[in-house]
Amino acid sequence: MTSPYGTEASTDRDRSLIRSGTRQVKERVVGALFAACAGISVLVTGGIIVILLSETLGFFSDVSLLEFFTETRWTPLFREKHFGILPLLTASVQVAAGAAILALPAGLLTAVFLSEYAGPRLRSVLKPVLEVLAGIPTVVYGYFALTFVTPALRAVFPGTEIFNAAAAAIVLGIMVLPTVSSLSEDALRAVPGALREAAYGLGATKAEVTTRVVVPAGLSGVIASFILALSRAFGETMVVTIAAGNSPSLILNPLESIQTMTAYIVQVGLGEASGGTLEYRTLFAVGMTLFTITLAMNWLGLRIRSRIGGGGHARR
Amino acid sequence: MPDARERQRGAGLGAGPKSARRRREDRQIRLLAALATLIGVVALLVLLLDVVADGWRYLTPHFFFNFASRFPERAGIRAPLLGTIWVVGLTGILSFPVSVGAAIYLEEYAPRNWFTTAIRTNIANLAGVPSIVYGILGLALFVRFLGMGRSVLAGALTVSLLTMPMMIMAAQEAIRAVPRDRRLAAFGLGASRWQVVRHQVLPYALPGIVTGAILALSRAVGEAAPLLMIGYLTFIAFAPAGLGDPFTVLPLQIFSWITRGEEFRGLAAAAILVLLLLLLGMNVVAIVLRNRFYKGK
Amino acid sequence: MATVYDIDFGGRLPALEAQEVSVDFGPREVVKDVSMAIPANGVVALVGASGCGKTTLLKCFNRMNDLNPEAEVRGRVLFRGQDVYDPAVDPMEVRRRIGMVFQTPNPFPQSTFENVAFGPKVSRMEGDLFQTVEDALRKAALWDEVSDRLHEPALRLSSGQQQRLCIARALAVGPEVLLMDEPASELDPQATQRVEELIHDLREEFAIVLVTHNLQQAARVSDYTAFLDNGVLVEYGPTEAVFTNPREPSTEAFITGRFA
Numbered sequence: 001m002t003s004p005y006g007t008e009a010s011t012d013r014d015r016s017l018i019r020s021g022t023r024q025v026k027e028r029v030v031g032a033l034f035a036a037c038a039g040i041s042v043l044v045t046g047g048i049i050v051i052l053l054s055e056t057l058g059f060f061s062d063v064s065l066l067e068f069f070t071e072t073r074w075t076p077l078f079r080e081k082h083f084g085i086l087p088l089l090t091a092s093v094q095v096a097a098g099a100a101i102l103a104l105p106a107g108l109l110t111a112v113f114l115s116e117y118a119g120p121r122l123r124s125v126l127k128p129v130l131e132v133l134a135g136i137p138t139v140v141y142g143y144f145a146l147t148f149v150t151p152a153l154r155a156v157f158p159g160t161e162i163f164n165a166a167a168a169a170i171v172l173g174i175m176v177l178p179t180v181s182s183l184s185e186d187a188l189r190a191v192p193g194a195l196r197e198a199a200y201g202l203g204a205t206k207a208e209v210t211t212r213v214v215v216p217a218g219l220s221g222v223i224a225s226f227i228l229a230l231s232r233a234f235g236e237t238m239v240v241t242i243a244a245g246n247s248p249s250l251i252l253n254p255l256e257s258i259q260t261m262t263a264y265i266v267q268v269g270l271g272e273a274s275g276g277t278l279e280y281r282t283l284f285a286v287g288m289t290l291f292t293i294t295l296a297m298n299w300l301g302l303r304i305r306s307r308i309g310g311g312g313h314a315r316r
Numbered sequence: 317m318p319d320a321r322e323r324q325r326g327a328g329l330g331a332g333p334k335s336a337r338r339r340r341e342d343r344q345i346r347l348l349a350a351l352a353t354l355i356g357v358v359a360l361l362v363l364l365l366d367v368v369a370d371g372w373r374y375l376t377p378h379f380f381f382n383f384a385s386r387f388p389e390r391a392g393i394r395a396p397l398l399g400t401i402w403v404v405g406l407t408g409i410l411s412f413p414v415s416v417g418a419a420i421y422l423e424e425y426a427p428r429n430w431f432t433t434a435i436r437t438n439i440a441n442l443a444g445v446p447s448i449v450y451g452i453l454g455l456a457l458f459v460r461f462l463g464m465g466r467s468v469l470a471g472a473l474t475v476s477l478l479t480m481p482m483m484i485m486a487a488q489e490a491i492r493a494v495p496r497d498r499r500l501a502a503f504g505l506g507a508s509r510w511q512v513v514r515h516q517v518l519p520y521a522l523p524g525i526v527t528g529a530i531l532a533l534s535r536a537v538g539e540a541a542p543l544l545m546i547g548y549l550t551f552i553a554f555a556p557a558g559l560g561d562p563f564t565v566l567p568l569q570i571f572s573w574i575t576r577g578e579e580f581r582g583l584a585a586a587a588i589l590v591l592l593l594l595l596l597g598m599n600v601v602a603i604v605l606r607n608r609f610y611k612g613k
Numbered sequence: 614m615a616t617v618y619d620i621d622f623g624g625r626l627p628a629l630e631a632q633e634v635s636v637d638f639g640p641r642e643v644v645k646d647v648s649m650a651i652p653a654n655g656v657v658a659l660v661g662a663s664g665c666g667k668t669t670l671l672k673c674f675n676r677m678n679d680l681n682p683e684a685e686v687r688g689r690v691l692f693r694g695q696d697v698y699d700p701a702v703d704p705m706e707v708r709r710r711i712g713m714v715f716q717t718p719n720p721f722p723q724s725t726f727e728n729v730a731f732g733p734k735v736s737r738m739e740g741d742l743f744q745t746v747e748d749a750l751r752k753a754a755l756w757d758e759v760s761d762r763l764h765e766p767a768l769r770l771s772s773g774q775q776q777r778l779c780i781a782r783a784l785a786v787g788p789e790v791l792l793m794d795e796p797a798s799e800l801d802p803q804a805t806q807r808v809e810e811l812i813h814d815l816r817e818e819f820a821i822v823l824v825t826h827n828l829q830q831a832a833r834v835s836d837y838t839a840f841l842d843n844g845v846l847v848e849y850g851p852t853e854a855v856f857t858n859p860r861e862p863s864t865e866a867f868i869t870g871r872f873a
Contacts, residue, residue, distance in 0.1 A: 181356070
């Protein structure tokens with residue numbers, strides 16, 4: 001389409017709009033620099049996967065997948081070697097499940113209390129308490145498990161070993177409780193006030209509004225918090241290393257010593273297994289298993305959270 | 317005009333057996349929720365009291381100035397304290413610029429396509445990877461493959477990788493908080509993207525970014541698992557003097573003392589107290605910083 | 614459809630010319646095939662109901678729609694004969710020469726001086742910075758009110774002053790065209806009047822495109838008026854003609870509906 005006004009360039013202000021070379025280059029360089037920074041995160045993930053995968057493949061050239069997944073003994077460091085991951089896996093599951101039994105209900109109820117019952121002043125006291133709980137280093141929790149919880153358990157259940165799964169599970173439950181409560185609270189607070197009003201308007205009690213309207217409405221966020229908390233308990237290292245012991249076994253007695261996947265990794269890492277040996281490679285095989293499971297759980301939890309709009313904080 | 321239903325409701329307005337049960341349930345649930353909340357509070361109190369009771373009498377000046385020793389009376393946390401400063405300092409230097417750069421890219425430069433969404437998801441996932449896996453990465457990559465050995469540098473690099481996802485997400489939040497019109501006005505005046513970031517976004521996001529960074533670093537201070545894989549030698553009685561030196565940090569020393577036996581438990585508790593105080597200090601600094609700068613806006 | 618080329622600008626080259634400009638937000642067509650020319654001096658008012666696409670069209674002129682990833686712009690916008698959407702063109706330079714004032718006054722949280730100086734600084738303009746700032750503030754009829762507090766925070770000014778500050782800020786980079794998106798809609802009547810007076814003074818020197826939902830304001834201030842309905846340019850002509858003798862029935866309906 002040509003313009004009927006003609007297109008003579010004006011002679012006095014004939015500065016063109018064309019891009020200036022150096023400014024463009026500078027912009028490009030700066031942009032590339034920042035992109036590289038973001039790219040490092042991709043490299044990290046790639047690095048984790050590559051390293052774990054390569055050594056794991058080496059491991060599986062010596063040990064069959066069948067043995068790994070079905071053998072019920074894990075004794076790679078003994079003379080008679082067995083490489084079944086089940087004892088480690090069940091130990092990790094046991095501890096995480098135990099933590100969940102404590103943290104999921106208590107965390108959800110705490111979230112309910114903070115979101116529906118507590119006044120602003122109470123909340124301003126309770127929330128920092130929970131944040132502190134969340135910020136305590138895991139070594140400290142390990143100490144607490146060994147020096148306080150275990151003796152208490154032994155007083156109540158005299159047959160309890162010094163290293164046992166229960167102490168670790170209880171302490172892990174306390175450790176992930178803030179995760180459940182804060183993420184669930186976000187989900188509950190995100191439920192629109194209009195829904196609550198409607199329920200009250202129909203004559204429901206506060207408990208009924210909470211249990212029948214609010215929690216169901218915020219359920220996906222609550223479930224996401226459960227999954228993320230479970231994943232955290234599953235992948236935790238220090239508490240189980242300090243308090244749960246180093247003897248892999250398939251017996252599900254929580255009062256006995258077990259070895260989780262993370263504790264095993266520490267054990268090998270502390271030893272001086274030389275590179276390239278099968279013992280060294282067990283570290284990666286177990287690590288790969290751990291990584292895959294927690295990645296799946298985290299991915300699921302994050303997907304659920306992002307589907308409901310990324311938590312509860314209102315953004316502009 | 318009361319209809320049949322209304323009359324029925326009217327009949328039920330007083331205290332009847334059904335409503336009494338509902339009100340009882342209401343109270344029960346409220347009680348249950350309050351008790352559950354109490355679990356968290358009580359747990360924290362018990363934990364702190366336990367640690368304080370076990371460790372306070374070991375908090376002597378000697379404790380801070382001595383190196384580790386076979387004898388509990390003479391042991392101190394000088395080595396791990398200095399080691400912590402080394403590791404956290406290096407981690408800050410390494411991870412802060414890269415994290416801020418990544419956040420700027422994601423919030424200001426990145427186009428809205430599947431690739432950048434993948435990067436964002438990736439970062440969120442990395443934040444949830446168990447810290448021991450970072451330890452495995454550090455062991456295989458830094459200690460062995462790149463030959464850095466069990467050195468402070470390898471440790472700091474590993475902890476940096478661990479800390480970065482958190483730092484990036486905190487920086488992203490701070491940058492997102494800068495209001496849109498500021499950017500629009502600057503663009504409208506013919507500023508380039510970098511100029512807008514440099515003059516109008518970063519100055520206002522910086523307090524939030526720094527606060528987030530300090531909080532992320534305070535998490536790093538308490539990390540033991542990855543460093544167990546990298547650098548754990550049982551007896552470190554010196555502070556690192558260079559990047560290649562072996563080292564220990566406070567959480568590792570605590571771990572070491574816990575597993576040494578009964579006589580060292582008190583020391584472990586005392587070291588825990590120091591660690592907690594250090595964390596408290598960092599968090600307070602971060603919060604004060606944030607409040608101060610937000611008031612100034 | 615009225616075509617813009619009915620308008621005779623006295624033989625002078627128009628400052629801006631939109632040629633078949635369309636903007637889509639995903640599946641939604643917000644601006645549909647608009648062609649119009651903006652004279653080198655004077656005020657063109659863009660009017661229409663809420664959501665008719667007038668702000669989106671305005672943002673096409675200085676490529677502000679580039680910043681919205683959902684917006685897809687088609688067509689050409691000629692600035693002194695050169696298409697601003699040409700890949701070789703620098704959008705920053707476009708925005709320097711086609712300035713913009715927004716609906717909500719949005720001074721930077723810095724001093725008045727810093728606000729006005731920002732544009733010249735990032736554009737690396739030559740000349741005495743202080744003089745440039747003073748000239749811009751004078752042109753925006755703000756100098757007398759702020760000359761003694763140039764280094765105080767701009768947010769302390771009244772909203773009317775802030776908006777004139779934003780105008781000064783845009784003027785400081787030496788544009789030839791000013792795009793104004795409802796600049797007075799958030800101001801009280803007195804401040805509005807001052808802004809309108811300012812626009813009236815500026816029209817001698819600049820081409821001004823004014824988006825407004827206030828028909829009285831359009832009638833008072835503009836030389837030409839364009840009426841958009843659902844993204845389509847329905848009518849465009851000298852203000853007096855459009856208001857007293859609209860050619861299209863929808864124009865008439867809009868004007869009488871709002872005026873009555």
